[in-house]
Amino acid sequence: MGVGGLGSPASTYLAAAGVGRLVLADPQVPEPSNLNRQVLHWTEDVGARRKVDSAAMKLTALNPGTEVLAKAVTVTRENIADVFDGCDIIMDCLDSIPARMVLNEHALRTGTPVVHAAVEGWHGQVTVMMPGTPCLACIFPRVPARAAVIPIIGATAGTFGCLQAGEAIKLITGIGQPLTSKMLIGDLSSQFWDVVEIGRAKECPACSAHSGR
Numbered sequence: 001m002g003v004g005g006l007g008s009p010a011s012t013y014l015a016a017a018g019v020g021r022l023v024l025a026d027p028q029v030p031e032p033s034n035l036n037r038q039v040l041h042w043t044e045d046v047g048a049r050r051k052v053d054s055a056a057m058k059l060t061a062l063n064p065g066t067e068v069l070a071k072a073v074t075v076t077r078e079n080i081a082d083v084f085d086g087c088d089i090i091m092d093c094l095d096s097i098p099a100r101m102v103l104n105e106h107a108l109r110t111g112t113p114v115v116h117a118a119v120e121g122w123h124g125q126v127t128v129m130m131p132g133t134p135c136l137a138c139i140f141p142r143v144p145a146r147a148a149v150i151p152i153i154g155a156t157a158g159t160f161g162c163l164q165a166g167e168a169i170k171l172i173t174g175i176g177q178p179l180t181s182k183m184l185i186g187d188l189s190s191q192f193w194d195v196v197e198i199g200r201a202k203e204c205p206a207c208s209a210h211s212g213r
């Protein structure tokens, strides 16, 4: 969900790893300011095609064995079940908390694992949400005022998108320990990295409805 700064590296490494089917959902067209981090979109794609089509072209060229479904739609409460029908994992490669809440509700309703990442400037975070673990509404209890421009160093988005792909490969293969109930946080400017335990928010309006507590 989102084929930008996180979705570009995440989908590239998943296609390269041989994932059989990728569903790309993003309504946008690449803009010049995207090119520092949205590495699946090139100068020739700016204003010329949707991000999902730009990404599908390159991912299919990289691995013709990966089926890539390009869905140039804004994902909403009404269409999310349709858009991600049959998906085993959803990658949160978004930059909007309201959109994340739509994804969160769907994941809680269907029990679909979500690999979440978020980046800004030099820093970012990754976690994996599964049934019973903290949900995205536990992590983002409020919707902060949205800045007009969110500065992102491209390498930050690239780093965290790769970490997301790694988490998805762990879930698919059953190898390693996924980052559930833990959050990896990192800042490339100081190279401060840590894994912190995270718990479910008391009376979280989203996941308490699905857990009976």
Ligand SMILES: [Zn+2]
Binding pocket: 134, 135, 136, 137, 138, 139, 200, 201, 204, 205, 206, 207, 208
């Ligand atoms: Zn919650």
